[in-house]
Amino acid sequence: MSYNAYIMGRSLTLRTSDDLLRRLERRAHQVRVPKSALAGRYLEEGLTMDSFPGIVFRDGPAGRRAGLVGGPDVWEVIQALHAEDGDVQATAAMLGIRPGLVDAARAYYETNAAVTDSWIESNATLMEEAGQPGPRPA
Numbered sequence: 001m002s003y004n005a006y007i008m009g010r011s012l013t014l015r016t017s018d019d020l021l022r023r024l025e026r027r028a029h030q031v032r033v034p035k036s037a038l039a040g041r042y043l044e045e046g047l048t049m050d051s052f053p054g055i056v057f058r059d060g061p062a063g064r065r066a067g068l069v070g071g072p073d074v075w076e077v078i079q080a081l082h083a084e085d086g087d088v089q090a091t092a093a094m095l096g097i098r099p100g101l102v103d104a105a106r107a108y109y110e111t112n113a114a115v116t117d118s119w120i121e122s123n124a125t126l127m128e129e130a131g132q133p134g135p136r137p138a
Contacts, residue, residue, distance in 0.1 A: 054104035
């Protein structure tokens with residue numbers, strides 16, 4: 001799932017308040033994204049968060065990505081889980097989070113492996129370029 005490609009396959013008409021539409025337009029202008037694409041992203045992320053409790057989406061210098069509520073990004077948890085050979089308890093202890101959050105990241109990963117692996121690979125590449133070894137995706 002890429003948030004850089006704003007291609008919509010089908011249309012949806014929504015009725016909303018003037019205030020909500022103004023807020024959407026203001027935010028779309030701030031992030032330089034068409035309002036329909038931004039609304040689509042919010043719908044997709046909202047449905048994903050409903051499907052995977054504990055998962056949120058956040059912006060950062062490298063882009064928008066999935067993370068855990070009050071915790072690290074999903075890719076960081078999965079990278080650690082791979083390093084711990086799938087041991088949820090060891091991963092939770094290493095990251096200082098509850099095992100249930102590791103399970104939430106793993107559940108999200110099962111459906112979104114490609115995008116998560118891309119984040120892991122990008123981080124590994126950046127670490128190598130900085131001269132610091134980092135784990136490679138499993």
